Amino acid sequence: MAGDPIMPATGRTRLASAGARRATESALHNASSRDHLTSVIFLALLLLGLSVALFSLAALLTWSLIEGAPRLGLELLTNGPSTVRPEEAGFRTAILGSLLVVGGVVAIIVPVGVGAAIYLEEYADKERWWNRLIELNIQNLAGVPSIVFGILGLAFIVRGPLSLGFVAAAGSLTLALLVLPTVIIAAREALRAVPASIREGSLALGATRWQTIRRQTLPAALPGVLTGVILAVARATGEAAPLLLVGAVTFVTFDPSFLEGAYSTLPVQIFNYSNRPQEEFRVLAMAGVIVMLGLVLLMNSFAVWLRNRFERSW
Amino acid sequence: MNVELRERSELEDAHGAIGVRILTHAAEPGDRTDGEAVFELDNVSCYYGGFRAVRDISLSIRKNAISAIIGPSGTGKSTLLRSFNRMNDLVPSARLEGSILYHGVDLYDRKVDPVEVRRRIGMVFQKPNPFPKSIYDNVAFGPKVAGMKGNMDDIVEESLRRAALWDEVKDKLRQSGLSLSGGQQQRLCIARAIAVEPDVILMDEPCSALDPVATLRIEQLMIELKQNYTIVIVTHNMQQAARVSDETVFLTMDDDRAGYLVEHGPTPQIFTNPTNRLTEDYVSGRFG
Numbered sequence: 001m002a003g004d005p006i007m008p009a010t011g012r013t014r015l016a017s018a019g020a021r022r023a024t025e026s027a028l029h030n031a032s033s034r035d036h037l038t039s040v041i042f043l044a045l046l047l048l049g050l051s052v053a054l055f056s057l058a059a060l061l062t063w064s065l066i067e068g069a070p071r072l073g074l075e076l077l078t079n080g081p082s083t084v085r086p087e088e089a090g091f092r093t094a095i096l097g098s099l100l101v102v103g104g105v106v107a108i109i110v111p112v113g114v115g116a117a118i119y120l121e122e123y124a125d126k127e128r129w130w131n132r133l134i135e136l137n138i139q140n141l142a143g144v145p146s147i148v149f150g151i152l153g154l155a156f157i158v159r160g161p162l163s164l165g166f167v168a169a170a171g172s173l174t175l176a177l178l179v180l181p182t183v184i185i186a187a188r189e190a191l192r193a194v195p196a197s198i199r200e201g202s203l204a205l206g207a208t209r210w211q212t213i214r215r216q217t218l219p220a221a222l223p224g225v226l227t228g229v230i231l232a233v234a235r236a237t238g239e240a241a242p243l244l245l246v247g248a249v250t251f252v253t254f255d256p257s258f259l260e261g262a263y264s265t266l267p268v269q270i271f272n273y274s275n276r277p278q279e280e281f282r283v284l285a286m287a288g289v290i291v292m293l294g295l296v297l298l299m300n301s302f303a304v305w306l307r308n309r310f311e312r313s314w
Numbered sequence: 315m316n317v318e319l320r321e322r323s324e325l326e327d328a329h330g331a332i333g334v335r336i337l338t339h340a341a342e343p344g345d346r347t348d349g350e351a352v353f354e355l356d357n358v359s360c361y362y363g364g365f366r367a368v369r370d371i372s373l374s375i376r377k378n379a380i381s382a383i384i385g386p387s388g389t390g391k392s393t394l395l396r397s398f399n400r401m402n403d404l405v406p407s408a409r410l411e412g413s414i415l416y417h418g419v420d421l422y423d424r425k426v427d428p429v430e431v432r433r434r435i436g437m438v439f440q441k442p443n444p445f446p447k448s449i450y451d452n453v454a455f456g457p458k459v460a461g462m463k464g465n466m467d468d469i470v471e472e473s474l475r476r477a478a479l480w481d482e483v484k485d486k487l488r489q490s491g492l493s494l495s496g497g498q499q500q501r502l503c504i505a506r507a508i509a510v511e512p513d514v515i516l517m518d519e520p521c522s523a524l525d526p527v528a529t530l531r532i533e534q535l536m537i538e539l540k541q542n543y544t545i546v547i548v549t550h551n552m553q554q555a556a557r558v559s560d561e562t563v564f565l566t567m568d569d570d571r572a573g574y575l576v577e578h579g580p581t582p583q584i585f586t587n588p589t590n591r592l593t594e595d596y597v598s599g600r601f602g
Contacts, residue, residue, distance in 0.1 A: 125406065195443075200401070201506075202445070204399065204437040205432065205436065205456040205459070205460075205510055206434075206456065207455075208459075211459045215459070216445060
């Protein structure tokens with residue numbers, strides 16, 4: 001069979017090439033069965049971890065919904081709190097208080113956090129020791145327990161130099177300090193992710209450094225910055241411990257204002273209701289959990305929509 | 315005409331492997347003394363911290379001509395180019411010794427504002443870097459930050475026409491600049507640089523990331539542009555330098571790794587009859 005590429009003509013070479021082919025085949029097919037098993041086990045573990053996380057979240061949501069469903073209704077949002085009549089109690093003042101406090105937090109962390117990130121990333125000379133010290137401090141602050149910020153707020157904001165008293169503004173300031181490192185770190189990462197070629201291109205056209213930051217770098221970093229703000233807002237909405245120290249009382253019958261008077265927030269109110277002995281208050285607390293989750297979901301959705309609007313690809 | 319033909323046959327004899335094709339009229343050796351000098355460098359050395367990247371360069375760049383800086387990798391060609399528009403200022407450890415005169419003014423004088431320098435001396439980079447904005451906003455960015463008056467639509471159209479890109483993008487000015495092909499993106503960057511009405515355009519290996527068809531279009535564009543602008547390009551591609559440039563600057567380096575000027579002259583002379591042995595070795599491919 002001259003000219004046949006697979007089967008050579010003479011017997012000995014035919015045997016030899018068939019042997020060579022078999023050896024190659026077995027080498028290529030023989031993925032070690034132990035490797036294969038390891039891959040499968042690893043994949044299974046990953047899926048298990050993912051399922052545990054998702055299942056826990058689903059369980060929490062479902063349980064809250066089931067427990068709190070009896071009390072869901074519009075009066076939950078419009079009624080003030082009550083200690084004696086749980087069937088008429090609502091979260092009105094707590095919701096308003098939360099909105100005020102979180103609104104104040106956002107108003108503080110966006111300019112201060114983004115400004116700090118711009119300074120650290122664009123202007124600071126990273127070789128200088130004081131800049132490195134600032135960086136180190138910010139990383140550390142992100143890990144400080146929230147109750148410490150409560151004590152700090154009590155000592156310096158409610159009393160001490162600022163002496164604002166037990167008002168919503170003090171709560172905002174305290175929580176802003178708590179979540180600021182998150183925003184700064186996220187904003188820095190976002191700014192760092194903007195390629196240097198964009199900055200170079202802008203500067204080469206005769207833009208000043210500030211023009212470059214304002215018109216190119218910052219708009220390009222906006223999605224990442226908004227992510228940081230989302231995380232910060234979600235955390236601030238759910239914090240109870242520091243606010244307890246800073247004066248978020250649990251029974252406020254009038255609508256709160258920012259700079260004067262007592263205030264309460266959703267987590268604190270839920271905490272208070274869940275402490276009461278009557279069964280109805282427990283159900284009320286679960287309904288409050290649903291309201292709070294809904295509020296956080298609403299805020300996050302808005303921020304995600306905002307982020308998607310500015311999403312860019314490189 | 316006779317000069318051209320003679321030079322070309324000499325080229326083919328002596329350096330058959332290069333295959334130079336001259337796109338337009340070659341500069342006569344005498345041309346160099348005509349025309350005003352835009353840049354005059356006097357003993358310029360560029361340092362990054364303690365490391366000297368470029369040493370003792372003295373030359374002058376002619377107006378309305380294309381000057382090509384060629385040489386092996388690492389000889390400081392890009393460093394030298396970036397010193398023309400003070401882009402090296404962005405590197406904290408960079409410093410310059412000697413002087414660069416731009417129309418007689420010392421570019422590194424304390425009173426000189428680097429922002430103003432960069433408005434007059436534009437730069438196009440090796441990898442096209444359009445902003446993540448629309449094509450219109452890309453071209454309009456320079457004039458806006460410079461505070462240029464005038465109808466922005468007209469400025470954008472004029473710049474895109476001059477960069478030979480208008481016909482291809484006039485219907486999609488609002489689309490992202492990143493949606494264009496590589497060659498179109500580079501022409502967009504050129505249009506962007508032109509929009510601020512610079513005097514000089516610096517190009518750092520503008521075609522090295524592009525395919526041959528796009529490269530040819532950009533080379534044709536460069537030849538059109540030199541009527542109105544002074545162009546200095548850095549290129550690794552010797553043939554490109556021979557095709558496109560009027561004058562060539564050849565840099566190489568010694569063991570100290572500092573780039574120095576070997577020869578500077580009209581392009582046909584550098585490629586056919588260089589005065590320095592090193593130049594001849596480089597253009598005939600014996601090293602580099």
